[in-house]
Each structure stands twice: as C-alpha cells, then as structure tokens.
Amino acid sequence: MxxxxxxxxxxxxxxxxxxxxxxxxxxxxxxxxxxxxxxxxxxxxxxxxxxxxxxxxxxxxxxxxxxxxxxxxxxxxxxAPDGKLDPIQTAFLDHGAVQCGFCTPGMILSARALLAGRPDPTEAEVREALAGNFCRCTGYLKPVEAVLAAAQANREAGLSGARTKSGRSRGQARKRQ
Ligand code: FES
Ligand code: FES
CATH class of the missing domain: 3.10.20.30 (Beta-grasp domain)
Incomplete structure (x- = not known):
C-alpha cells in the first residue's frame, strides 16, 4: 500500500x-x-x-x-500540558471516579467538549454526553458527579466556554459518524 x-x-x-x-x-x-x-x-x-x-x-x-x-x-x-490538571481531571480524582482508568481519558474528553458549550449542564445533559463512554468499573454516578463539580469549578474560575470549540453532546457527535 x-x-x-x-x-x-x-x-x-x-x-x-x-x-x-x-x-x-x-x-x-x-x-x-x-x-x-x-x-x-x-x-x-x-x-x-x-x-x-x-x-x-x-x-x-x-x-x-x-x-x-x-x-x-x-x-x-x-x-494538562503544563502538568496542571484540568478541573475535570481534578474532579474525577476528588470524586473517586477513576478505578482502572481505561475509560477515563474518553470520559474526560467527552466532558470537556460538553462543558465548552454548556458551562452549566444538567445531570441529564452530562449523562447524555457520557453515554458513549462505557465504564466497566465504577458505574456512572461518580463520573457524573465529577463532571457537575468540574462545571461548577470552571464557572467559579471563569474558564467555561474557553476550552474547546464545540459544545455538542456525545450523542450529537456520534450520530454524525
Ligand atoms: S475502541 Fe471502542 S469505540 Fe473505539
Ligand atoms: S474506570 Fe475502569 S473502565 Fe472505567
């Protein structure tokens, strides 16, 4: 080839x-x-x-x-290019949302895309955004709590909306593939 x-x-x-x-x-x-x-x-x-x-x-x-x-x-x-964790990463650690970690990169990236466009998402929106990321370890409660906490931390720090270009949810993005 x-x-x-x-x-x-x-x-x-x-x-x-x-x-x-x-x-x-x-x-x-x-x-x-x-x-x-x-x-x-x-x-x-x-x-x-x-x-x-x-x-x-x-x-x-x-x-x-x-x-x-x-x-x-x-x-x-x-x-976290400079070694400073993203608020989503911090929230995953604080909320015990990581076990084996295999699903964690995908979850964090999905959450990041969500929060870029939805700085104050509902729990339902977070669940939809993470719907395409399967976790074999934790279930989903803790990751959802972590994303909601990260959203709050972002808002308090004035970071929301400045992180990625898209606010589309996972469900929306997956439908286009
Ligand atoms: S490896 Fe499972 S969705 Fe790509
Ligand atoms: S933390 Fe192990 S698959 Fe999600």
Missing amino acids: VDMLIMVTINGEAKRFSIAPGDLLLDVLRREAYFGVKRGCETGECGACTVLVNGKPINSCLMFGAQAEGTEILTIEGV
Missing part, C-alpha cells in the same frame, strides 16, 4: 505523519505514542478511543487517519 502524508495539529503541535490510506486514526495516534487513546471494542461502542477532533468527541476507531488531514486533535495527553 502506498503511504500518504497527513498534517494535523495534535495537542497544539503541528504534526506530519506518513500513513497508509486504510489506517484508522486510532492506529495512527497509538503508533505515534498517544497511548491515552485506548483500544477497546474497535467497533464504535465503548468510547475508550475518544479524542476531540475540531472540538468534537469522535471515536477514533471509526475514523480513517486520512480524514484527520488538517484537523485539530486533542488527546488526553494535551489536557
């Missing part, structure tokens, strides 16, 4: 990758050592491979790397 070049911005850094036309974005990112992008079901069901593409939560196992040309991608590695 003939390789092709793609240019993407990942976590704020311009990157250029040589990929095969059939490579999944999930494969490209993990090959480039973005190991926070988890390989789960590979069928678009579990959300473990979630990244934000132009601010929208996307299952990277359902997107070709070639489709990422020219986009801005955020992985969990880019959420």
Whole structure:
C-alpha cells in the first residue's frame, strides 16, 4: 500500500505523519505514542478511543487517519500540558471516579467538549454526553458527579466556554459518524 502524508495539529503541535490510506486514526495516534487513546471494542461502542477532533468527541476507531488531514486533535495527553490538571481531571480524582482508568481519558474528553458549550449542564445533559463512554468499573454516578463539580469549578474560575470549540453532546457527535 502506498503511504500518504497527513498534517494535523495534535495537542497544539503541528504534526506530519506518513500513513497508509486504510489506517484508522486510532492506529495512527497509538503508533505515534498517544497511548491515552485506548483500544477497546474497535467497533464504535465503548468510547475508550475518544479524542476531540475540531472540538468534537469522535471515536477514533471509526475514523480513517486520512480524514484527520488538517484537523485539530486533542488527546488526553494535551489536557494538562503544563502538568496542571484540568478541573475535570481534578474532579474525577476528588470524586473517586477513576478505578482502572481505561475509560477515563474518553470520559474526560467527552466532558470537556460538553462543558465548552454548556458551562452549566444538567445531570441529564452530562449523562447524555457520557453515554458513549462505557465504564466497566465504577458505574456512572461518580463520573457524573465529577463532571457537575468540574462545571461548577470552571464557572467559579471563569474558564467555561474557553476550552474547546464545540459544545455538542456525545450523542450529537456520534450520530454524525
Ligand atoms: S475502541 Fe473505539 S469505540 Fe471502542
Ligand atoms: S474506570 Fe475502569 S473502565 Fe472505567
């Protein structure tokens, strides 16, 4: 298979990758050592491979790397680039919302996209936003509580709405794939 070049911005850094036309974005990112992008079901069901593409939560196992040309991608590695945790990460820790952590990157990125457009979400909106992220450990109460707490922390810090480009919920984003 003939390789092709793609240019993407990942976590704020311009990157250029040589990929095969059939490579999944999930494969490209993990090959480039973005190991926070988890390989789960590979069928678009579990959300473990979630990244934000132009601010929208996307299952990277359902997107070709070639489709990422020219986009801005955020992985969990880019959420706290200076070592200072995002309020969502802090809230997950404070609320005991992390056990094995396999689902956590995807959940945090989904939550981040939600809070960018919905700084004061209802519990139902948080649940909808996390609906595409399966957790085999905690159930969902604690992650939902954590996202609501992070929303409050963001509002108090004046951070809401400044973090990603999209406020679309997970359900909305998934329907477009
Ligand atoms: S690995 Fe992509 S949705 Fe499960
Ligand atoms: S914390 Fe283990 S799958 Fe969610």
